[in-house]
Amino acid sequence: MRILLIDDDEQLMEILADKLIEQHYAVDIASNGEMGWEFILLFDYDLVVLDWILPDTEGITLCQKIRTKGYEMPIILLTARDRHSDKVRGLDAGADDYVVKPFNFDELTARIRALLRREIHVASPILQWQDLSLNPKTYEVKYRQQLLLLTPKEYGLIELFMRHPQQVFSPGAIIENLWAGEDPPGEEAVRTHIKGLRHKLKAAGMAKDTITTVYGIGYRLKAIPEPTQASKGTSNYPEHIIHAWEKFKDVAFQRIAILENFAAALGEERSTTELYAEAKSVAHKLAGSLGVLGFPKGSQIAKQLENLLEKEPLEVKRVSEPLLALKLELQHQPFEEIVRETLEKNISLLIIDRDTKFRQQLVTEAKNSGMNVYTAANLIRAKEIITQESPTAVLYKIIFPDGEDLEFLEQLHQQKPQLPIAIIVKEAKLLDRLEIVRKGGSSILQNSITPSTAITSVVELIKSTGTTAKILIVDDDPQVLLSLEISLAPWGFELTTLDRPTQFWQVLEAVKPDLLVLDVEMPEISGIELCQVLRSDRRWQHLPVLFLTVHQDKKTEHQAFAIGADDYLVKPVIASELASRILNRLRRSQFNRQH
Known part of the structure; x- marks a missing residue:
């Protein structure tokens, strides 16, 4: 189970975290309210320990916000305030328990265990995901009533995924959850246990990719397609990219609200050093994050605001105008359109093929996959494109695996050793294949391959390019x-x-x-x-x-x-x-x- 501690007393929280880790809980620590709220948006917590006095807000205000947004995990309010009226305020704000400082660590951890036991008892004991069920009381996992014989770590993995079916877990996060209190292993151990669990799920009749690898991030349960997705007009966009904006949309608008509050204070001549510092901080964060979420114009406006806040004297009109433009930019939400444009720039493919008809079929399939495509009918043009455009990958059709073609392949590999190069070749024998690999070919495809399969093979090749880095x-x-x-x-x-x-x-x-x-x-x-x-x-x-x-x-x-x-x-x-x-x-x- 995962617990979040929100308190700016780092020494106190480190001691409490050590106590909880000894009892096999995964623990995160946030030193202020903003960081705590962003952790809550990012992860699913089973319990929150929240200090009343935080550097940027009151814990009771954050507690109310958590409840207003629909989060139901138990909250323990931690404070030096011991008046009965304060306890009533804290509990009315949504806290489940109220602990006064100084406190006894053993008593606090006992209260945490009691609240977590109550949550397990109240909640339905059976976890269900499609035809897979897990009973936390009996530690049994069944697929269509067929009992799966899992090791403790495999059981821990499938429980983690089923409790958080929408979440992607990095190897590091899996280690934190499954090896809390133990000497953490390397990430190779996670891959080994994932492999074993996949094998047992497949043997029981489930799909091989029930546990999906999100390349470069981690693992999750395979997403279940929503029937309404096509009607929303988002079926062409990767689910995790859309989910990223949905997850952080509230955070972005909260930061804009802080800037609006500062602009209002500036106009009424009641701005303070604290409001100024907070406004400058959130403008900096918006400038850094909006661009990679598909809002490059929004990022530019936020950077303009950050630069304005550096200049004296500050005029409310000079701040309000770009702030309004930024708000309109995000409310207009051009996210999906820009994501498509950005994705087309993310992966560029050079297709080298003298066959005009087949080359055009490859171009069509590559563009349907969101790639930016360059084509060359001869090696002279190919060399020009490689020098000028730096493509992400090359798909190269060779008629005869010898002579000029192999010489070009060898030169290209020497020039760009990390560049993925997929070779389409007709009836390549073993020695031909060996020569292609020696000269730098990353993947060999048969000449009879369909354009769709060829592009799919290139995408898979690109995904595997950086796995060792x-x-x-x-x-x-x-x-x-x-x-x-x-x-x-x-x-x-x-x-x-x-x-x-x-x-x-x-x-x-x-x-x-x-x-x-x-x-x-x-x-x-x-x-x-x-x-x-x-x-x-x-x-x-x-x-x-x-x-x-x-x-x-x-x-x-x-x-x-x-x-x-x-x-x-x-x-x-x-x-x-x-x-x-x-x-x-x-x-x-x-x-x-x-x-």
Whole structure:
């Protein structure tokens, strides 16, 4: 079970978290109300422990908000207020229990266990997903009344997925939930248990992909298609991208409300330093997150607002006009249209084929799959496109696997060793196949293949391209992190995201990434400082570091390169450009290690 602790007393919460982890709970800690609310939007919690006094809001206000939005998990209000009137206010606001500081840790954990037992008792004990049922009391899992013999970890996995059927769990999150209180294993252990569970579900008669891999993010139960989806006009858009905006839409409009409050205070000459700092912070977060969620214009307007807040004197009209434009931009919700345009830019395919008819069929199928397509009828044109456009992948039809074709393949592979190259060839024998692979071919397809199957094979090839590369992304905005996970999914990187820079070194040592992506402006420790710390350790002096930030000024960019950055990108960024920069840095790093 998962518990959220919301309190700015880090030492107290760390002690409580350790106590709960010893009792096999998964625990998250938020140091303020905004962070706590974003955690609640991101994850399903079984219980929340909430302090009354928080740096940015009152816990009782957050408690009311949680209940107003329909969340029903038990809430324990934690406070130094011991008056009877305060207890009445707390319980009337929706809290299930009220604990006064200082408290006894054993008593508090006992209250937590009691509330969780009550929830299990009240709720229906049987979990149901399609024809799969799970009884938490007897620890039995059945498919169409057929009992499945699962190991404890396999049982834990299927229970986790069935309790949260819409959620994607990263390997790290699975480890937190299933190995809480134990020495955590590596991610390979998660893959092994997933493989075993899939085998048993398939043997029982379920689909092989009942547990689906969301490339670059994690695992989830296979989504059940909604019959109303087509009528909504969204059937052409990936479900997880649409879900990302739906999940963070409320957060975006809450941030706009903060900016509106500041503009009103500015007009009435009652603005304060706190309101100014909060407005500047949310403008910065909107500038960084809206672009990757499909609102590049909204991101530009938010950046304009952030720049305006840097100038003195502030005029309410200069703030109100772009704020209104930003609000209209999000209310208009051009999200789906822009997502389609963005997806077309995400994956670009070069098709090299002298057969005009078959080439056109491939182009049609590729565009239907959302790809941006380039075509070449000869190798001269192909070389021009590769130099000018940097395609994501190549689909190359070879008539005879020898001579000029293989020479071109070898040169292309030497020039771009990470570029996926699918080869269509007629009746390739073993030695022909061996030669194609040696020259750099990533996948070999028979000449009789249909255009649809050929494009599907290319998509699968692209998804597997980055699976050996571990990428660590550090940004204090969970909205940005989720958006990056979604937009980088087609490249299949092993992504680890971190929104708490204070935990950077611990996560760095655990993940051992091949490349690091850093935001510049973060609370407590900036990305510049993290890079400096990284470069001061000889083990990490050569780790590629890419900065991804809203700061466009040359001073910040020069500072980043001066302390050891390898690349610098400004938000919002198209996913294909970010993936291309990542792959380029990985190739250079690999080349340097080899030489």
